Amino acid sequence: MAAGHHHRSIVWQIAEDYSHCEFLIRLPGYCPMPAFRDVVDVPLVVRRLHKQRKEVRKELGIGEDIKLVILNFGGQPAGWKLKEEYLPPGWLCLVCGASDTEELPPNFIKLAKDAYTPDLIAASDCMLGKIGYGTVSEALAFKLPFVFVRRDYFNEEPFLRNMLEYYQSGVEMIRRDLLTGHWKPYLERAISLKPCYECGTNGGEVAAHILQETASGKNYASDKFSGARRLRDAIVLGYQLQRVPGRDLCIPDWYANAESELGLSNKSAALPVEGRGSHMESYLEDFDVVHGDVQGLSDTMSFLKSLAELGTVYESGNAEKRQMRERKAAAGLFNWEEDIFVTRAPGRLDVMGGIADYSGSLVLQMPIREACHVAVQRNHPTKHRLWKHAQARQNAKGEGSKPVLQIVSYGSELSNRAPTFDMDLQDFMDGERPMSYEKARKYFAQDPAQKWAAYIAGTILVLMKELGVRFQDSISLLVSSKVPEGKGVSSSASVEVASMSAIAAGHGLRISPRDLALLCQKVENHIVGAPCGVMDQMTSACGEADKLLAMVCQPAEVIGLVDIPPHIRFWGIDSGIRHSVGGADYGSVRIGAFMGLKMIKSRASDLVSKSLSYSSHSEELEDQDGMELLEAESCLEYLCNLPPHRYEGMYAKELPDSITGEHFLEKYEDHNDAVTVIHQKRVYGVRASARHPIYENFRVKAFKALLTSATSDYQLTSLGELLYQCHYSYSACGLGSDGTDRLVQLVQDLQHSKLSKSEDGTLYGAKITGGGSGGTVCVMGRNSLASSHQIFEIQQRYKGATGFLPYVFDGSSPGAGKFGFLKIRRRSSLKSKQS
Numbered sequence: 002m003a004a005g006h007h008h009r010s011i012v013w014q015i016a017e018d019y020s021h022c023e024f025l026i027r028l029p030g031y032c033p034m035p036a037f038r039d040v041v042d043v044p045l046v047v048r049r050l051h052k053q054r055k056e057v058r059k060e061l062g063i064g065e066d067i068k069l070v071i072l073n074f075g076g077q078p079a080g081w082k083l084k085e086e087y088l089p090p091g092w093l094c095l096v097c098g099a100s101d102t103e104e105l106p107p108n109f110i111k112l113a114k115d116a117y118t119p120d121l122i123a124a125s126d127c128m129l130g131k132i133g134y135g136t137v138s139e140a141l142a143f144k145l146p147f148v149f150v151r152r153d154y155f156n157e158e159p160f161l162r163n164m165l166e167y168y169q170s171g172v173e174m175i176r177r178d179l180l181t182g183h184w185k186p187y188l189e190r191a192i193s194l195k196p197c198y199e200c201g202t203n204g205g206e207v208a209a210h211i212l213q214e215t216a217s218g219k220n221y222a223s224d225k226f227s228g229a230r231r232l233r234d235a236i237v238l239g240y241q242l243q244r245v246p247g248r249d250l251c252i253p254d255w256y257a258n259a260e261s262e263l264g265l266s267n268k269s270a271a272l273p274v275e276g277r278g279s280h281m282e283s284y285l286e287d288f289d290v291v292h293g294d295v296q297g298l299s300d301t302m303s304f305l306k307s308l309a310e311l312g313t314v315y316e317s318g319n320a321e322k323r324q325m326r327e328r329k330a331a332a333g334l335f336n337w338e339e340d341i342f343v344t345r346a347p348g349r350l351d352v353m354g355g356i357a358d359y360s361g362s363l364v365l366q367m368p369i370r371e372a373c374h375v376a377v378q379r380n381h382p383t384k385h386r387l388w389k390h391a392q393a394r395q396n397a398k399g400e401g402s403k404p405v406l407q408i409v410s411y412g413s414e415l416s417n418r419a420p421t422f423d424m425d426l427q428d429f430m431d432g433e434r435p436m437s438y439e440k441a442r443k444y445f446a447q448d449p450a451q452k453w454a455a456y457i458a459g460t461i462l463v464l465m466k467e468l469g470v471r472f473q474d475s476i477s478l479l480v481s482s483k484v485p486e487g488k489g490v491s492s493s494a495s496v497e498v499a500s501m502s503a504i505a506a507g508h509g510l511r512i513s514p515r516d517l518a519l520l521c522q523k524v525e526n527h528i529v530g531a532p533c534g535v536m537d538q539m540t541s542a543c544g545e546a547d548k549l550l551a552m553v554c555q556p557a558e559v560i561g562l563v564d565i566p567p568h569i570r571f572w573g574i575d576s577g578i579r580h581s582v583g584g585a586d587y588g589s590v591r592i593g594a595f596m597g598l599k600m601i602k603s604r605a606s607d608l609v610s611k612s613l614s615y616s617s618h619s620e621e622l623e624d625q626d627g628m629e630l631l632e633a634e635s636c637l638e639y640l641c642n643l644p645p646h647r648y649e650g651m652y653a654k655e656l657p658d659s660i661t662g663e664h665f666l667e668k669y670e671d672h673n674d675a676v677t678v679i680h681q682k683r684v685y686g687v688r689a690s691a692r693h694p695i696y697e698n699f700r701v702k703a704f705k706a707l708l709t710s711a712t713s714d715y716q717l718t719s720l721g722e723l724l725y726q727c728h729y730s731y732s733a734c735g736l737g738s739d740g741t742d743r744l745v746q747l748v749q750d751l752q753h754s755k756l757s758k759s760e761d762g763t764l765y766g767a768k769i770t771g772g773g774s775g776g777t778v779c780v781m782g783r784n785s786l787a788s789s790h791q792i793f794e795i796q797q798r799y800k801g802a803t804g805f806l807p808y809v810f811d812g813s814s815p816g817a818g819k820f821g822f823l824k825i826r827r828r829s830s831l832k833s834k835q836s
Contacts, residue, residue: 489776
């Protein structure tokens with residue numbers, strides 16, 4: 002669905018086809034598919050061997066003392082030339098799919114087109130290729146280590162990859178190392194593995210038997226769910242491939258293992274009073290906090306505990322048989338004898354303001370409990386612990402030790418992105434100057450599996466360009482975020498703010514929270530390429546627990562912190578529909594708003610010129626005050642500075658409902674927005690996109706005033722009405738979604754129920770948040786037990802209608818500025834030095 006409305010008919014057709022299926026024959030390594038509630042699990046489907054290993058090697062003329070890798074990509078990138086030095090000494094490579102005209106180095110062997118691949122795989126010592134069901138199945142069945150390079154946009158890959166690594170059969174190679182020939186560390190790592198898959202491999206025969214019996218009349222389906230219900234489930238799954246904690250899907254050990262290894266259960270940031278003592282004692286046994294205060298935050302304590310466990314694993318050399326690869330990488334990331342800096346930045350719940358931020362609106366934002374933690378350490382390049390492939394890259398350059406950036410990101414195994422990233426910091430330089438933002442965006446975009454690193458590494462480039470910082474030491478970063486991705490609660494901003502805060506702390510840079518937020522916005526706008534406003538970064542950096550950050554986005558003026566009245570409470574409910582500010586809908590609405598601003602300014606300028614061309618005032622200009630108003634509007638910098646009555650009276654009828662990019666550019670040349678690009682053939686909505694921020698700014702001001710008014714039913718119903726108005730204004734812009742509309746309707750159903758009225762009301766309003774098009778709904782109600790019960794009721798009703806149990810964001814926590822940073826030191830290292 003993220004691909005846009007043009008492809009939705011295809012998705013619906015697939016879902017319709019699925020709805021007629023009686024049951025699913027499911028293979029190991031499956032992607033969870035709740036559309037099929039009736040399933041039959043079968044073993045791996047593996048082609049049988051025709052020849053034994055020794056026989057195959059004899060035919061190839063390869064002895065048992067030769068290490069053999071099979072290159073199995075189903076075709077190589079155009080223009081890519083294999084080179085002799087890609088292989089370690091004493092190795093040979095069998096190449097599948099090479100063209101007849103391609104010339105190979107002497108240590109590469111071209112296989113015939115009709116070669117029987119399973120025999121060749123079983124005769125090799127490891128395989129190098131891309132993940133697919135067939136290659137993974139045969140690697141597991143033949144206990145062959147598999148060095149893989151990630152595929153772009155292949156939704157089944159995370160599940161197959163987890164199964165590979167669970168059975169000790171997978172080694173991931175970075176794409177640039179594949180193309181530049183740095184194969185040695187990966188191949189050597191592969192042959193050290195001990196694959197341990199012992200389950201069945203006769204899935205083909207089992208599936209054939211099931212189909213045969215089904216054809217003869219045996220019923221494998223229970224008929225518990227109608228086709229329509231399964232259709233709804235299929236649609237939901239299309240939105241929820243990005244898994245988050247709390248989802249109640251049945252998954253096997255090889256997949257559930259990922260969650261248990263990563264500790265991905267969302268916990269409240271604030272620790273219950275009775276539990277604080279033991280947790281405090283636990284982490285204080287591991288670290289001295291040289292600077293900073295944990296502030297009683299349980300998620301911070303858990304993060305410190307996980308750091309201590311990593312240090313123990315590294316020092317003991319205890320690598321669990323089925324430990325997730327990202328934890329192994331993290332264990333070797335730091336020099337545990339040196340200081341580590343830790344920062345924390347929360348996500349945010351968009352209470353009011355949303356997409357009006359880029360038009361200069363007042364916004365009200367609440368930092369949530371869920372947060373991102375970053376641990377950073379700087380070391381001289383000669384003392385930095387390099388991963389083997391990074392060391393091989395530096396050795397190949399022959400320039401000695403150079404500053405390197407190494408990043409580990411927890412949680413990557415539950416999405417299709419690589420868990421690690423590394424680069425030479427010199428790569429950020431273009432001659433004597435830092436590279437341009439455009440070049441940086443292309444640098445990170447070249448490998449989609451590692452594009453996520455732009456949010457983190459991009460903070461370094463921004464500090465180099467904007468503040469003139471030069472990094473002479475190597476940097477190690479560990480990122481652990483409990484802010485779910487794609488839910489519209491600013492997961493990206495929390496990562497950016499925590500990362501830049503950590504780097505600043507580690508290098509002694511003093512940056513105010515506001516300035517840090519503006520720098521982080523540059524990361525997202527110019528390096529990531531997402532056209533977000535600044536409210537996300539500002540809330541993550543400047544927010545405070547249990548308060549709403551009130552900010553006028555012109556560009557980022559904090560006007561105060563608004564206490565949430567004790568009788569009012571805000572929740573966020575996840576619709577399960579993935580949201581992205583980089584998506585086409587958000588970007589086109591933003592462009593439409595800037596088009597509207599340009600048209601309004603042009604209209605005002607025309608009216609001013611018209612008035613000056615006559616000796617007397619025009620009908621539309623009866624006095625000098627009106628002239629001054631038009632002159633100001635002709636220079637309008639932000640749409641939100643135009644009052645609603647002026648918009649309706651002077652400009653609303655002048656704006657078109659929509660316009661093509663080509664037509665707009667012909668007449669107006671540019672829309673004056675540096676972070677979006679107009680596509681000539683695309684149609685952009687203008688009137689609704691321009692109207693929303695003008696009215697939203699008015700609604701937010703009214704909302705803020707009502708929060709401080711006397712407690713009454715009128716106060717609560719008025720606040721709720723403003724939320725509802727905002728929600729439907731999003732929909733008018735084209736930024737609604739079925740899931741968020743359903744959640745808002747459920748709030749309204751409960752609000753207007755007889756029981757709710759008899760109990761003097763509990764829930765009063767709800768709206769879609771952030772960039773819209775899915776994500777999270779903000780709900781407002783009384784701070785009472787009855788309200789919590791109704792939130793639970795909404796969860797259950799939504800699950801009953803869609804098959805998806807939504808996660809609830811409840812509670813608040815301090816922003817990065819209020820948290821500051823921790824400087825920690827391992828106690829064990831101190832004791833060893835003293836002894």
